[in-house]
Amino acid sequence: MKLIKWLKQLRIRYILRRYPIxxxxxxxVILKAGLLRDLSSVEKARLRELxxxxxxxxxxxxxxxxxxxxxxxxIIAAQAALPILELGLDxxxxxxxIIIYPGAFRVSHEGVDQNGLVSSEARNLSGESWxxxxxxxxxxxVENDLDSPHPGHNVVVHEFAHKLDMLNGRANGMPxxxxxxxxxxxxxxxxxxxxVLQQQIAHQHPTRINAYAATTPxxxxxxVSEYFFTAPDxxxxxxxxxxxxxxxxxRQDPFLRRRLSE
Numbered sequence: 134m135k136l137i138k139w140l141k142q143l144r145i146r147y148i149l150r151r152y153p154i155x156x157x158x159x160x161x162v163i164l165k166a167g168l169l170r171d172l173s174s175v176e177k178a179r180l181r182e183l184x185x186x187x188x189x190x191x192x193x194x195x196x197x198x199x200x201x202x203x204x205x206x207x208i209i210a211a212q213a214a215l216p217i218l219e220l221g222l223d224x225x226x227x228x229x230x231i232i233i234y235p236g237a238f239r240v241s242h243e244g245v246d247q248n249g250l251v252s253s254e255a256r257n258l259s260g261e262s263w264x265x266x267x268x269x270x271x272x273x274x275v276e277n278d279l280d281s282p283h284p285g286h287n288v289v290v291h292e293f294a295h296k297l298d299m300l301n302g303r304a305n306g307m308p309x310x311x312x313x314x315x316x317x318x319x320x321x322x323x324x325x326x327x328x329v330l331q332q333q334i335a336h337q338h339p340t341r342i343n344a345y346a347a348t349t350p351x352x353x354x355x356x357v358s359e360y361f362f363t364a365p366d367x368x369x370x371x372x373x374x375x376x377x378x379x380x381x382x383x384r385q386d387p388f389l390r391r392r393l394s395e
Contacts, residue, residue: 168212183217184213194230194231225293228263236272237259262299
């Protein structure tokens with residue numbers, strides 16, 4: 134085991150030395166991605182290394198003749214690496230490909246209702262994550278999140294939160310919790326907030342959390358993860374117990390980070 138760990142560390146050092154993200158490119162990405170500006174200098178340096186390893190392990194393919202530039206790849210890698218900054222790249226193991234469309238893409242899904250009736254539904258999506266399969270992103274939406282960010286929305290964070298959720302074998306709003314985290318506390322916090330959001334929508338009350346979060350527990354986890362990283366103040370104020378659980382899972386505190394950066 135010690136030999137395997139040593140060889141792994143040796144390979145990591147080789148990749149970081151042989152394939153670094155250039156300082157100029159990294160600086161340009163940090164300036165463009167508001168999501169990353171609150172990070173400390175130490176965190177940015179660690180994120181740069183993690184994004185470098187991410188790019189070495191994953192492949193990015195442009196759909197419909199979209200050419201993926203180095204800057205585009207680093208923009209996606211840096212934002213994808215943020216949720217696992219304190220978790221490690223192993224949390225994204227078991228799959229390789231990221232497919233990037235120029236804009237929203239159309240998908241069709243078949244479903245079977247309780248009466249056995251098969252139906253097909255076509256939708257335009259900005260992102261999608263497959264269990265043990267690729268992450269699919271709309272570059273137009275990735276760019277919009279950079280150019281015109283709004284609280285609680287980041288398609289990269291959303292889809293990669295789904296990947297974390299799926300580590301238990303399916304997307305159900307229950308990623309693998311750390312040993313010191315209590316499953317009961319996680320379930321109670323997220324289930325209660327999910328139920329409140331559904332009730333608010335059912336009674337046509339205004340909500341501060343995107344209504345899409347009320348679709349399923351899996352979507353709730355992905356959406357609150359977006360708020361956690363893009364609008365931590367909103368999430369902490371309106372769903373404090375959810376925020377507390379996410380600080381334990383992600384091992385980060387974006388609200389405190391933002392306060393310290395001001």
